[in-house]
Structure formats: C-alpha cells, structure tokens
Amino acid sequence: MGLPVDVSTVDEETFRGQAKAWLAENLVGEYATLKGRGGPGDEEVGFEIRERWERVLGEAGWIGLGWPVEHGGRNATVGQQIIWAEEYARAQAPGRVNHMGENLLGPTLIAHGTEAQRERFLPGILRGDERWCQGYSEPDAGSDLANVKTRAFLDGDQWVINGQKVWTSLAHVSHWCFVVARTDPGSSRHKGLSFFLVPMDQAGVEIRPIIQITGGGEFNEVFFSDATTEADLIVGEPGKGWGVAMDLLAFERGISTLAQQVGFERELDHLVSLAQANGRATDPVVRQRLVDAHIGLQLMRWNGLRSMGAGVPGPEASISKLFWGQWHSDLGELAMDLTGPEAMIAEGFPYELTLDQKLFLFTRSETIYGGSNEIQRNVLGERVLGLPKEPNPS
Known part of the structure; x- marks a missing residue:
C-alpha cells in the first residue's frame, strides 16, 4: 500500500489519493457486487462476502486507523480519518460488519481497559476476524439506560450474569458482547453498574432474532442465564461502569x-x-x-x-x-x-x-x-x- 506505519505526517491531499487508489484497486470482483449494499435495513445482504472484505481491510491497515501506533493503529489525524470515511462512502464500499468493535469498544479499551485486555482483544478487531455487539438496551432500559436490571456477581474466578438485552444489533453473528450489568444489588440508576466483556458462544447465552419491518433480522433479543465471563474481563472498577459506558457512546x-x-x-x-x-x-x-x-x-x-x-x-x-x-x-x-x-x-x-x-x-x-x-x-x-x-x- 505504501503508507508508513504512522500516517499522521502524511499531508491530507496525498492521504486522500492513497485511500482512493487503494479502494479502486481492491473494490473489485465479489466485493464490487456489493457496492452500496449492507447499509441500514440491508444488513444481511452478502454478509459472508463482507466478512472477507473486513479481513482485506485489516490486512491493509484500514481498521483502527486513528488508534495509537502502540495499540496497532496508524495514529491518523482526525482530518485523515474523515478523509478515509468520506472516500469509503463515495466508493460505495460494502457496509462494515464490525462497527461496534472498531469504533466503540476499541477506543474504550484503549482509554479504560487493562494492558492485558488490550493485548487480548485489539488484534482480533484489527485483523477483522472478531466481531462485537452491544449489550446495553433492555425491555425497561432503552433510552433510559440507567434503569438496567441485568445483574452480575463474582463467583470465584468468573462473573455470572443473568438478565435480558434487546435490540442487540448483529448479536447473531458476533463473537463477543460488551455488557452493562448491575453488580451492586442495593444500587439504583447510574450507581452500581459494571462493564463486562462476555463471550457469546456459551450455553448461558440465547439469541433470538427480531424480524424487522424491512424483512431483515439485524436486531436480536439476548438472554443471559448464568452466563459467565472471566473475572478479569471487567472494564474499569466494579460498580463504576456508567462512566465507561458513557464514554463509549461518545465515541459512537x-x-x-x-x-x-x-x-x-x-x-x-x-x-x-x-x-x-x-x-x-x-x-x-x-x-x-x-x-x-x-x-x-x-x-x-x-x-x-x-x-x-x-x-x-x-x-x-x-x-x-x-x-x-x-x-x-x-x-x-x-x-x-x-x-x-x-x-x-x-x-x-x-x-x-x-x-x-x-x-x-x-x-x-x-x-x-x-x-x-x-x-x-x-x-x-x-x-x-x-x-x-x-x-x-x-
């Protein structure tokens, strides 16, 4: 591709030319058949092809473009990130399959995660082969997120999670979910919430697709029934996950x-x-x-x-x-x-x-x-x- 590891010193005109040239060279074959597809209401179209496209982006270094170099990114400036986003949209490149991982969880782990968490999860996002979903909304906690009722407690070397999430985008094709749950039984509203990283492939997680009026099934209900995650897969301190959750939404x-x-x-x-x-x-x-x-x-x-x-x-x-x-x-x-x-x-x-x-x-x-x-x-x-x-x- 010809780009240096750290692209922050590349002038914007040159960077735009490199982005356009890469897209023109690589958005061909099966990827070109999905130009303009995979957006809102159209998320299920060509999903397997878009999975492969995500890995192509990862191999070329276009995922995590603005992340610091020490975390696997390219330290791109805000202007360069805007340029890439604009050229990607203008080329009508396929809808991305891991917005939650790259644009929400990745920056959140860089800001709040432990070094072990960053080493474990950032590479999979950057490669384009590990997808995430967001476990925030519940039947009684949508716009009013502070009303979360999903609960978690520490049992030895793992957290045990019980509750229900809803409107969980792409949960049915995700490997992991970042989940907001209440860890202080006597707490209410913003206090006593914690932020967890939870594997989706386990017996305690049930996913039920919600068929939308568009005909697709991007949204899902997710039920946690004694689902577990490792004790060290909590981001931030127990009971102080509200700040982490809000910072993630700011990145969105x-x-x-x-x-x-x-x-x-x-x-x-x-x-x-x-x-x-x-x-x-x-x-x-x-x-x-x-x-x-x-x-x-x-x-x-x-x-x-x-x-x-x-x-x-x-x-x-x-x-x-x-x-x-x-x-x-x-x-x-x-x-x-x-x-x-x-x-x-x-x-x-x-x-x-x-x-x-x-x-x-x-x-x-x-x-x-x-x-x-x-x-x-x-x-x-x-x-x-x-x-x-x-x-x-x-």
Whole structure:
C-alpha cells in the first residue's frame, strides 16, 4: 500500500489519493457486487462476502486507523480519518460488519481497559476476524439506560450474569458482547453498574432474532442465564461502569457520523435524480423539500466538523443525533412521496423491497434508537442549557 506505519505526517491531499487508489484497486470482483449494499435495513445482504472484505481491510491497515501506533493503529489525524470515511462512502464500499468493535469498544479499551485486555482483544478487531455487539438496551432500559436490571456477581474466578438485552444489533453473528450489568444489588440508576466483556458462544447465552419491518433480522433479543465471563474481563472498577459506558457512546458519535453523512448525500443525490426522471422536480413543493434536505445536510456536516474540532463530544453530541435522526426520517418520507403510488408495491414476491422502500421503513426507527428525540432534548435542556429537570410525575 505504501503508507508508513504512522500516517499522521502524511499531508491530507496525498492521504486522500492513497485511500482512493487503494479502494479502486481492491473494490473489485465479489466485493464490487456489493457496492452500496449492507447499509441500514440491508444488513444481511452478502454478509459472508463482507466478512472477507473486513479481513482485506485489516490486512491493509484500514481498521483502527486513528488508534495509537502502540495499540496497532496508524495514529491518523482526525482530518485523515474523515478523509478515509468520506472516500469509503463515495466508493460505495460494502457496509462494515464490525462497527461496534472498531469504533466503540476499541477506543474504550484503549482509554479504560487493562494492558492485558488490550493485548487480548485489539488484534482480533484489527485483523477483522472478531466481531462485537452491544449489550446495553433492555425491555425497561432503552433510552433510559440507567434503569438496567441485568445483574452480575463474582463467583470465584468468573462473573455470572443473568438478565435480558434487546435490540442487540448483529448479536447473531458476533463473537463477543460488551455488557452493562448491575453488580451492586442495593444500587439504583447510574450507581452500581459494571462493564463486562462476555463471550457469546456459551450455553448461558440465547439469541433470538427480531424480524424487522424491512424483512431483515439485524436486531436480536439476548438472554443471559448464568452466563459467565472471566473475572478479569471487567472494564474499569466494579460498580463504576456508567462512566465507561458513557464514554463509549461518545465515541459512537465521532468520526463515523461524518461517513454516515456521505451516505446521506448519496441518497439525496439519488432522490434528486429520481425527481428529475419522473417529472416531479417541476413541482415547487417538491423542489423546496429537496432544497431543505440539501441545506440540512450541509448544516449536519458543519456541526460534525465543529464537534470533531472540539475533541470527544460531550452532551452537545445530542445536537447531532437529534438533527440527523429527524433529517433522515424526513428523507425516507420524501423518497416515498417521489416514488408515488408505486411505493406501495413490493419489488418481488413475497416481500422483496427496493432500497428506497427499505430506506423509508428503516428510518422510522432513527428518531428512537440511540436515544429518542425526547431524551436528546432533555439532555440538551438539562446538561447543556442548564434548564430545570423535567418534573417527575411520581
């Protein structure tokens, strides 16, 4: 590939050229057949091919690009990470299969894990052959994560875990799960929670896929029934996992959101072309909606760049989540309106959907998952603007 181990000294123009050249050279054959596939609502398409693609990325050093060199990364600058994310999206490379490992758990272990934990888990993520899922949400603890009821206790040289998680993305194809569980029986809310690394391949873990309205099964219920993990696979101190869990969520709203926006740009360009092709672009209301979508996309990008310049986002990151969730939901509705009555007809029997139909159906969830719009507004009101907390009806 010709890149040095530490790429931080490579100027951005040169780096962009290297990224584009590598993608053009390697995004061929079976990988090229999945261009633009594997995104939201389309996660199960070509999964085995995308697994192989992940290993290709790992061999070439494109996983963990921004991690420090001493932890197997390339020490890429924020600007370089944005460039890679942009070029990856513009090349329409296949949807990644280990976002949770690379962008969430890896940085969390670098910040909070022990040296033994980093040595054990970071290489598998960097190679692209060890996948992770997130054990946060529960039936009574979604946007209100502090209501976690899953419990864990130390029994000799292992932790024993009991409880239920839900909406666990890609649990059915993951090797490990990072799990938030309550280790102090008398605790409540944010106190007494711990952060564990739990193997999925064991008798005490049951995974039940949840079939989505898009027809896929990315989400899962996960039941822990005396599931175990080693005593030293707790990240941070027992009972102090809330801070670890929140730092992980801050990483989630970092660089990867800018790559997401390049995908949004591609979707909007497609809708503009659709409107021009079917004559709806002449409708002044449609034109205004397309212009509004374009303006929103630019605002989203500028806010993302501002957030990156400020370092790891704090509660202000809720601005981004609130904005893009609503923007993308509106874009899904626009896709259906531009398609017209044909939007009600599946592409094939019995339930083969077009990408536009999957876009619309999946975006119904985006104002809910990752913290609902209502929760984001509470975070901004209380923790950013300093407003009084919402009254407790009890």
